[in-house]
Structures are given as C-alpha cells and as structure tokens.
Amino acid sequence: MDITVAVRARGITKCFGDVVALDGVDLDVAQGQIHGLVGPNGAGKTTLLGLLLGLAVADEGTLEILGMPVGRALAAPEGVGGFVDGPGLYPSLTARQNLAALAALRGQAADLDDVLHQVGLTDVADDRVRGFSLGMRQRLGLAAALLTTPRLLVLDEPSNGLDPAGKKHVYGVLKRLAADGTTVIVSSHRMDDVESLCSEVTILATGRIAFSGPLSKLSAENRELDYRIRTSDPEAARTLALDAPRVRVVDDPGMRQDNEILVVRTLVPALDELVARLVRAGIAVRELAPVVSPLEAAFLALTEQEEVSR
Amino acid sequence: MTATVADAPVTAARPVSVGRGYRFELVKLLAQWRVRLLILACWIAPAIFVALVSQQSSLPTDTTFGRWMNATGWAGALVLLGFAGSYALPLLTSLVAGDVFASEDRLGTWRHLLVAVRSYRRIFAAKALASLTVILLLVAGLAVSGIVGGLAAVGDQPLPGLDGHLLGSGDAAGKVLLAWLCVLAPTLSLAGIGLLGSVAFGRSPMGLLLPVVVAFVLELAQMLPLPVAVRLALPSYAFIAWIGLFTSPVQVGPLLISVTVSLAWAVLATVLAYVLFLRRDFTNLSYDGSGRRALTLGALPLAGLLAVTIGIVAVSTPAMGPGIDQDKVQGSLATAFGHLYRLQTRQLNRPDVTEEQLGSTAACTKGDGLVAPEGAGNDWRCVVSWHVPGVATTGQAIYQLDVTSDGRYVADGDGPKEVNGYFQVRTPAGDQPNPLWQFDGNVDLLPTTKG
Numbered sequence: 108m109d110i111t112v113a114v115r116a117r118g119i120t121k122c123f124g125d126v127v128a129l130d131g132v133d134l135d136v137a138q139g140q141i142h143g144l145v146g147p148n149g150a151g152k153t154t155l156l157g158l159l160l161g162l163a164v165a166d167e168g169t170l171e172i173l174g175m176p177v178g179r180a181l182a183a184p185e186g187v188g189g190f191v192d193g194p195g196l197y198p199s200l201t202a203r204q205n206l207a208a209l210a211a212l213r214g215q216a217a218d219l220d221d222v223l224h225q226v227g228l229t230d231v232a233d234d235r236v237r238g239f240s241l242g243m244r245q246r247l248g249l250a251a252a253l254l255t256t257p258r259l260l261v262l263d264e265p266s267n268g269l270d271p272a273g274k275k276h277v278y279g280v281l282k283r284l285a286a287d288g289t290t291v292i293v294s295s296h297r298m299d300d301v302e303s304l305c306s307e308v309t310i311l312a313t314g315r316i317a318f319s320g321p322l323s324k325l326s327a328e329n330r331e332l333d334y335r336i337r338t339s340d341p342e343a344a345r346t347l348a349l350d351a352p353r354v355r356v357v358d359d360p361g362m363r364q365d366n367e368i369l370v371v372r373t374l375v376p377a378l379d380e381l382v383a384r385l386v387r388a389g390i391a392v393r394e395l396a397p398v399v400s401p402l403e404a405a406f407l408a409l410t411e412q413e414e415v416s417r
Numbered sequence: 418m419t420a421t422v423a424d425a426p427v428t429a430a431r432p433v434s435v436g437r438g439y440r441f442e443l444v445k446l447l448a449q450w451r452v453r454l455l456i457l458a459c460w461i462a463p464a465i466f467v468a469l470v471s472q473q474s475s476l477p478t479d480t481t482f483g484r485w486m487n488a489t490g491w492a493g494a495l496v497l498l499g500f501a502g503s504y505a506l507p508l509l510t511s512l513v514a515g516d517v518f519a520s521e522d523r524l525g526t527w528r529h530l531l532v533a534v535r536s537y538r539r540i541f542a543a544k545a546l547a548s549l550t551v552i553l554l555l556v557a558g559l560a561v562s563g564i565v566g567g568l569a570a571v572g573d574q575p576l577p578g579l580d581g582h583l584l585g586s587g588d589a590a591g592k593v594l595l596a597w598l599c600v601l602a603p604t605l606s607l608a609g610i611g612l613l614g615s616v617a618f619g620r621s622p623m624g625l626l627l628p629v630v631v632a633f634v635l636e637l638a639q640m641l642p643l644p645v646a647v648r649l650a651l652p653s654y655a656f657i658a659w660i661g662l663f664t665s666p667v668q669v670g671p672l673l674i675s676v677t678v679s680l681a682w683a684v685l686a687t688v689l690a691y692v693l694f695l696r697r698d699f700t701n702l703s704y705d706g707s708g709r710r711a712l713t714l715g716a717l718p719l720a721g722l723l724a725v726t727i728g729i730v731a732v733s734t735p736a737m738g739p740g741i742d743q744d745k746v747q748g749s750l751a752t753a754f755g756h757l758y759r760l761q762t763r764q765l766n767r768p769d770v771t772e773e774q775l776g777s778t779a780a781c782t783k784g785d786g787l788v789a790p791e792g793a794g795n796d797w798r799c800v801v802s803w804h805v806p807g808v809a810t811t812g813q814a815i816y817q818l819d820v821t822s823d824g825r826y827v828a829d830g831d832g833p834k835e836v837n838g839y840f841q842v843r844t845p846a847g848d849q850p851n852p853l854w855q856f857d858g859n860v861d862l863l864p865t866t867k868g
Contacts, residue, residue, distance in 0.1 A: 123698075160532050161430070162699060175429065181535040185428045188532070195529020199448040212433055212441040212533055251529075 113138045113259050113290035114159060118168035121154050128154040130314040131168070136292060136307070138258075141285045143301035143322075144294040146311035147410055152263070152294040155311070156191045159183070159261045159292065173258055189261030189292075194248020198237035202228055202247050205236060209251055217254050226250045227276050241268025249277060253284075260284060260291045266300050278304050298403040308402075310409050317409040325405050332404050333357060334378055336369045336385075337394035344369050344390050351384060353377040370398065432536035438543030439550075445520075446513070446551050455512060456551075459558035464566030467493030471570045481579070481660055481825060481857050486567070488846050489574040491589040493567030494560060495663075498596055501559055502656030506604045507632030509555050514611030515625045517548040518694070522620035527699050541694050545612060545687060552608055553601070560597040564590075574846050578663040579859040580749065581756025581852075596659040599672060602679035606652040607632055609686030610719075616690045616697070617711035642793060642822050645740035645862045646731035649674045650723055652682035657823050660859050670734070670863040678726050685722050689715050740862030741820055743781055743790035746797060749860050750816065750828060751779040754801045757852045764842040764852070770806060777803040781818070795819035797826070812836065814853070824860040 114136040121129040129151045136142045144152050157163050158170060161183030170177045175184045196205050203219055210217040223232045226246040231239070236247065245268055252260055260281075266274050281291050281304065295301050301308050302322060309319040318325055338344040348356050354373040371381065385392055399407070433441075446452050470477065470486055471493055477483035480499050485492035521527045534540050575583040576593075584592060607628040614627030635653035648654055654675035661668025693714050731737055755772040762770055781799040783790040790797075797818035802811050814836045820826040830837025830853055837853040 157528070160528070161535070162528055162531055181430070181432075181531060181537070183430055183532075185430050187430075190532075191528055193525060195524070195526035197445055197448065197524065197526065199450065200445070204444070204448070208441055208444050209533060211444075212437050214433075214437060 111138050112136070112171075113140075113173055114292070115171040116158075116168065117170075119155070119158065119165045119170060120167040121151075121158065121163065121165050127314050129158075129165070132311075132314070132316055134309060134316070134319060136290055138290050139285055139288045140307060141281060141291040141293065141305045143305035143308040144292060144311065145296070145298060145301055145308060145406060146294075146317075147296075149313070150311040150410070151314040152311055153191050156189075156261050156263050156292070156294060159259070160187060160189060160191060162191070186255065186258035187261065188252040188255035188257035188259075189263075190248050190252065191261070191263040193263070193267075194244055194251060196236045196239075196244055196247055196251075198235065201233050201235050202239070202250075203232045205247065206250060206254060210254055213255070215254065222250045222253050225253060225280055227273070242270060242273050245269060246273065246277060249280065253280075257284075257289055260289055262291070262293045264295060265293055266295065266297070274300075298400055298406050302400065302402050310406055312410040318405070322402060325402055330401075330404060330408060331372050331374055332401060333370055333372050333398040335394065335396050335398055336371065336392060337367055338369065338385060339391035339393065341367050341369060343388065344385055347384055347388060347390070348381060351377065351381045354381050430535050432539055433534045435539050435542045435546070438534055438539050439546050442517070442543045442547030443550060446517070446547055451512065452551060455509060455555055456558060459509070459555045460562050463494075463497050463559050463562035464569070467497060467563050467566035468570035470496075471567060478827075478855065482576075482663075484850075484855065484857070485577060487571060488844065488849050489576045489589070490567035490569070490571040491564070491573075491576040491584075491593055493571070494563035494593050495596065497559060497563040498600060498659065501556075502600055502603070502653075503632075503636060505559065506556070506600065506656075507607055507629045510552060510604060510607040510611045511625055511628040513551050513555070514548040514608040515615050515628050517544045517612065518615035518690075519618070519620055519624045531699060537695050538691075541691050545690075548612070549605075549608065552604065556597065556601060556604060560594070564593060572846065576663075577757070577760065577852070577856075578665065579660060579753070579857055580664045581753040581760065581856065581858075582665050583756070583760065584663070592662045596662055599655055599659045599662070599676055602676040602683070603653050603655040606679040606682035606686065609683040609690065612690040613686045613693070613711075613715050616693045617715050639823055640821075642739055644731075644737045646727050646734070646737055648740075648823065648862070649730050650678055650726035652679045654823075655679045657825075660825065661861065664859055664861075668859070668861045668863075671861070674730060674734075681722060681726065682719070685718060686715075689718055734863055739792040739822065741792055741822075741824060741860050743783075745860045746781050746790075746818065746820065746826070747779040747799065749826075749858050750781065750799050750818070751777045751801060753828070753856060753858045754779070754814075754816075754853070755803070757856055758803065760852045761842070764844055764849070774806050775803040777801055779816075793820050793822040798831075799828075820860065824862045826858050826860065828856050828858055830854045 112135055114134060116132055116134040119129050119132040132155065144155065146152050158165055159172060161177060161181050164180050172187060173184050177183055200208065202223065206219050206222060223229050226249050228243065228246055228250065231243065245265055249265060265277060269277060285291050305322065307321050308325060310317040336344065345356060348354055348369060348371050354371050354377050357370050357372050382392055476486050477496060480496050482492040482495040486496060521530060530540060573586050575585055576589040578584055610631050611628040614624035618624030632653060635651050638651060639648065649671060658672045658675040661672045693710065755775050755777040758775055759770060759772065779799045779801045781790060781797055783794060784796045797820055799816045799818060801814045801816060804811055814833065815831040816828045817831050818826050818828050832838065839854050840851050841848040842851055
C-alpha cells in the first residue's frame with residue numbers, strides 16, 4: 108500500500124439523478140499535506156468530501172484512501188475523520204458531553220480536556236451547545252474530529268463563523284496536525300483562507316477539476332491583475348499611468364469612488380515600471396495592492412473559463 | 418497529533434457495536450428536556466391524579482372501573498390504563514419513536530452519525546432499542562405511579578371484576594400488572610408506526626404525528642359497528658381487550674388475538690421502517706421525506722397485514738357478526754348480578770348466600786322487542802330473576818343496559834329500588850353506592866373462550 112499518498116482518485120463520477128455532481132475527477136493528495144478544495148457553489152466540493160468520508164460511493168472511477176481502495180458506502184478506513192455541511196452536534200448536550208458521548212461510542216479513552224484545550228473551548232466545556240455561536244460549533248466539530256486521532260482529516264468550510272483570532276487558532280491546530288503527519292483536506296469559498304493554510308489547492312468548477320497543484324504554480328500564472336495605487340498626487344499619477352506602456356487605467360468597480368485611488372490593470376513588469384516612473388516624477392506611492400489576490404484572480408478566471416466551456 | 422500518526426498501520430473501518438450505539442442514543446434521548454419532562458410526568462402525575470380523583474364524590478363512571486375508584490386502590494391504575502390507551506400512549510410513542518430519526522434530520526447530524534457509526538443497520542437497531550427503552554420507562558412509570566397513588570389514597574381493598582366477583586390483593590395486583598403488560602403490545606405497534614413515520618417523513622411534522630393520527634383513526638373505527646373479525650384485527654384492540662382479564666373465566670380469545678395482531682403490526686412496521694431507512698439517500702441534503710415511497714413501502718404492506726389478519730380471524734373464529742347477542746348479554750348480566758348480590762348482602766350484614774343458591778338468570782330484549790336482540794345500543798332492557806334460600810318467591814329486578822360495540826356495558830338499576838336503586842351502604846372503605854345500582858360488565862365477543 109502506497110500511503111505516502113493519502114488520497115488517490117481516478118475518474119470519479121457521481122450523479123444525483125440528472126445532476127452530474129462530479130465528472131471524471133482525478134485527485135492526488137500527499138500525506139501530511141494541507142490541501143485546499145475551492146470552487147463556487149454547486150461545484151461538487153461537498154460531494155467530493157462526502158466520498159472521502161465514506162458517506163457515498165462514486166458511480167464511476169476508483170478511490171483509494173490511505174492506500175485502501177474504497178468501493179462501498181461507510182467503508183472509509185480507520186483514521187478518517189471530519190465533517191461536511193457543518194459539524195454534527197447535539198444542542199441538548201454540553202460541549203464535553205458531546206465529545207464524551209462520541210468517545211464512548213467509539214470505545215475510546217480520550218483526554219477530553221486536552222482536545223477542548225486544543226480548540227480553545229475549555230472555558231465553555233460545560234455549556235450546552237444550544238447557546239454556541241457558529242464559530243464555537245466549528246471548533247467543537249474540529250475537536251470531535253480530533254478525537255479519532257485522524258490520519259486524514261476532512262473539513263468542510265472549517266473557518267465559517269470564526270473571528271480572526273479563532274481562525275488563527277484553528278489554523279494553528281491544523282498546521283500542527285499536518286506537521287505530525289496528518290493529511291488535512293479543507294474546503295473553502297475564500298482563497299485568502301486557502302492561501303494562509305494550504306500548500307496545494309484543487310479548484311473545482313461544475314464537477315470538474317479546473318486546477319490542482321501547488322499554490323505557487325497557481326499564483327505564478329501570467330495574468331493581468333487590477334492594482335489599487337494611492338499616491339501623494341493622484342492627478343499627476345493618473346496622467347503618468349495613462350501614458351505608461353502596457354498599463355490601462357480602469358474604474359474600481361468594487362470600491363466606492365475615491366479620487367485619491369488609482370486603479371490600473373497590468374502585468375507585474377509593467378507595474379514595476381509604472382512605480383519607478385511615479386517615484387522619478389516625485390510622486391510618493393503610499394499604498395499599492397492588488398484589488399483581488401493573485402490566487403483569487405486565478406480562481407475566478409479558471410472557474411469562469413470552466414463555466415463557459417460547459 | 419503525534420509523530421506516530423503517519424506510521425500507524427492502516428486498518429479497515431469497523432462499525433460501532435449496537436451496544437455502544439444504543440448507549441449513545443439513550444444519552445441523546447435522555448438529554449432532551451422534553452423526554453425528561455415526560456418521564457417525570459409519567460412517574461408522578463398519575464399518582465397525583467388517581468389520589469385526587471379517588472377522594473372526589475363524583476367519580477369517572479363513564480370509564481371502566483371508574484365507579485370503584487373510592488372503593489379500592491386498584492381501580493385507579495385501571496382507569497388510568499383506559500385513559501392511556503386512548504390518549505397518553507399514542508402521544509408518548511409519537512414524541513419518542515416518532516421523533517427518534519426525524520431529530521437527526523432537524524439537527525442536520527445524519528452525516529456525523531454515519532461517519533461515527535459506519536453502519537446503517539446498527540444505527541437503526543440502536544435508535545429502535547433506545548426509543549423502545551424510553552417508551553417502556555414511560556409506560557412503567559404510568560403503571561407504577563397509578564398503582565401507588567391508588568393504594569396510598571384508598572388502600573388495598575378487593576377489586577370487583579367486570580362480572581362482579583371480588584379480586585383479592587394478590588389477584589388484583591397480578592391482573593392489573595398483566596393488563597398493563599398487555600397494552601405494551603399495541604403501544605409497540607404504535608411505536609413501530611412512529612419509527613416508520615419518523616424515517617419516511619424526515620423532518621416533516623407528519624412523521625411525529627403519525628402514531629397519534631393512526632391511534633385516533635383506530636379509536637374511531639372501534640366505535641363503529643364493525644364485525645368482530647375486523648375489530649380484533651385492528652392493532653389497537655388490545656387497548657380494550659385487557660378488560661377480559663377481569664372476568665371469570667378470563668376472556669382469553671380476544672386478548673390473545675389482539676396482542677398477537679398488535680405484535681405483528683409492531684414487527685412489520687419496524688421492518689418497513691428499516692427497509693425505508695436502508696433505501697434513504699443520506700447524501701441529499703434537501704431530503705424531506707418520500708411520500709410515494711412511504712405509501713408503497715409503508716402503508717400498503719400494513720393494509721395488506723390488516724386484510725390478512727381479518728381473513729385469518731374470520732376463518733379461525735366464526736366471528737363475522739357484531740359478537741353481541743341475547744344469550745351473551747343475559748349470561749353476563751346474570752353472572753355479574755349474582756356476584757354483586759353477594760357483595761351487597763355482605764355490605765348490608767345479611768346472611769351470606771352463594772351464587773349457586775341464588776341461581777340468577779336474566780331475560781333481555783332490545784328496542785322493546787321490536788329489533789333483533791343483538792349488537793350495541795342503549796336500548797337493552799333486562800329482567801334479572803333469582804332465588805333467596807328460604808324465601809318462596811322469586812326476586813326480580815330490572816336493568817337498562819347501554820352496550821357499546823366493543824362488548825362493554827353499563828347496567829343501570831331500574832327497580833325495585835330496595836334491590837337496585839340508589840342508596841348508600843357502609844363498607845370498611847367508607848360509604849359506597851349500592852353495588853347493584855349501576856355496574857360495568859363485559860360481553861365476550863368471541864363465541865367461546867375459556868380462561
């Protein structure tokens with residue numbers, strides 16, 4: 108069994124009636140990696156995660172998890188944990204009771220305090236889940252998954268409802284798990300989440316893989332991006348930009364009209380040249396940032412392409 | 418979490434055992450405030466109800482054994498049993514079995530549970546067993562609480578049976594407990610229907626309501642003048658048939674048939690729920706029950722079972738009529754009168770007389786003789802005759818009978834008032850109405866049953 112590859116999927120197709128949820132999906136996820144799964148709504152992310160958790164079987168194709176072929180429902184090997192469509196929690200039980208019941212169900216002697224501490228829920232361990240926020244539920248769901256000492260952790264939108272501090276905490280837990288050899292697959296709508304957490308990403312669009320590989324490869328794609336530039340002299344900067352080669356001045360559709368902001372669409376080399384010109388002209392560059400991240404731009408471009416090709 | 422995670426050998430997943438799943442389901446059920454409240458209510462409220470009602474001057478005489486509530490502590494648990502069969506038990510099964518699967522839909526926890534347990538079969542078994550346990554706990558609470566309330570408030574006096582014979586403590590206790598045990602069968606049939614509704618209708622409230630709706634329909638059906646074979650084939654008849662325990666000889670036939678039918682319904686409904694559960698698509702988040710599948714896999718087989726049991730009962734017992742005829746009414750009334758006459762004699766401190774010496778007989782007509790003397794109705798009129806040793810003349814008393822279609826009747830004394838009129842008699846439990854004034858009886862719907 109080749110368990111350096113935690114997940115190997117070949118030609119996975121899954122249909123629900125007339126709807127093709129996954130269409131010939133190939134996927135390789137290396138052991139000990141945090142792998143992001145992104146895509147627009149209805150792209151097939153949850154279906155794919157459900158297959159990994161053993162909730163369903165593919166209509167066509169082969170799937171190996173932790174080196175074991177999976178051919179029927181609920182047959183994922185030991186060591187696969189996680190949740191799809193939100194963590195399954197019982198609101199009438201406390202956080203500790205939820206975990207204790209789950210540990211007893213699996214016949215495990217688990218250190219509940221340690222797991223609760225890991226996800227930062229020690230203070231509310233004896234509160235009923237009924238009163239928990241979405242973020243707290245997500246953390247408890249992660250704690251429940253950690254009880255299994257997972258080798259493959261599958262999490263659907265784990266950062267939903269988390270505040271920045273909570274997100275940082277949870278991401279820290281996931282990174283530690285990966286460092287210890289656990290493979291983590293997370294789905295997300297947000298590329299910035301994936302950027303800060305994952306080493307590799309798979310982009311799904313309408314059931315097909317639009318991209319799968321390292322983030323560096325995705326962001327290095329040669330694409331024009333929109334950049335916001337704030338300068339000490341907006342009018343002069345605009346004039347310079349209009350004259351600059353391979354630079355287009357565009358309106359900023361996502362932002363409120365701000366005369367101090369200049370938005371240009373260009374490639375990185377032309378942007379470098381524009382900045383040099385501004386500095387030479389004595390115009391101070393106070394802020395320079397892409398309107399959307401390079402990864403998000405790539406994501407949007409790839410998913411739109413896939414939609415058009417369908 | 419540890420450096421050894423990646424190096425541990427990969428093994429195939431093993432499903433969680435039914436025992437662990439059962440404990441998990443019990444923990445979830447018992448954590449619900451609604452279930453806790455039900456348990457508390459079932460173990461406390463009946464005792465209070467029975468104790469309070471037993472102290473009232475106005476008793477629930479329209480309920481079997483209601484008129485004896487202030488005479489013996491055993492009557493309260495039986496009044497409660499009659500009430501529970503109509504209302505409480507269907508409601509309890511709805512709230513427990515009718516919700517045990519639907520609650521996972523409501524909470525969105527199915528996928529979590531499937532990943533944790535890894536076996537549809539074991540999830541079903543654990544849920545069915547856990548809901549059964551809670552239902553048994555609730556029924557036990559009703560029974561024990563009713564008995565304790567009655568005995569504490571009134572005491573352990575003999576219980577007059579439905580044929581007037583007195584049941585001593587041991588006999589009464591055994592029969593009361595057996596009666597509660599018998600109604601477990603129709604309760605289980607409703608629980609099976611609850612499981613079926615809970616699986617078939619998902620988060621729809623229809624699943625939760627199904628046992629109550631079915632029980633209500635069956636209750637209505639029992640009020641109709643159905644042939645006996647149909648009546649006995651209904652899964653709710655055991656809610657009534659237990660009264661046959663309180664005659665001598667015990668009316669075994671209807672009781673055994675109805676308990677068997679109820680258990681058959683319980684088994685079939687549970688199996689159908691299981692089949693529906695296995696066929697469910699848990700990957701479909703928008704699942705909200707399957708009406709067509711519920712009809713074809715749920716309702717039709719149960720309708721088939723009803724047809725088959727009607728056929729079997731009709732063939733095995735010559736019981737296609739209403740089951741209530743002149744001979745049965747006369748025999749039942751004469752027997753009850755004989756036993757209660759002895760009771761009255763003792764209460765009035767007269768010389769004891771045996772039923773054999775009395776030789777009581779009854780002559781009954783229906784509708785002043787203008788209609789055939791059979792079937793239910795409040796137009797039965799009977800003249801009871803008896804002999805008292807040493808007295809040359811034959812005693813006679815008139816009764817108006819209100820016979821219901823399930824064989825129960827209330828006999829209302831219509832003179833002479835010295836025999837069956839209203840007057841108080843002094844008993845060890847206090848002043849009581851004349852036992853021959855009004856009393857409950859029961860006609861065996863089957864031709865011959867021996868206890």
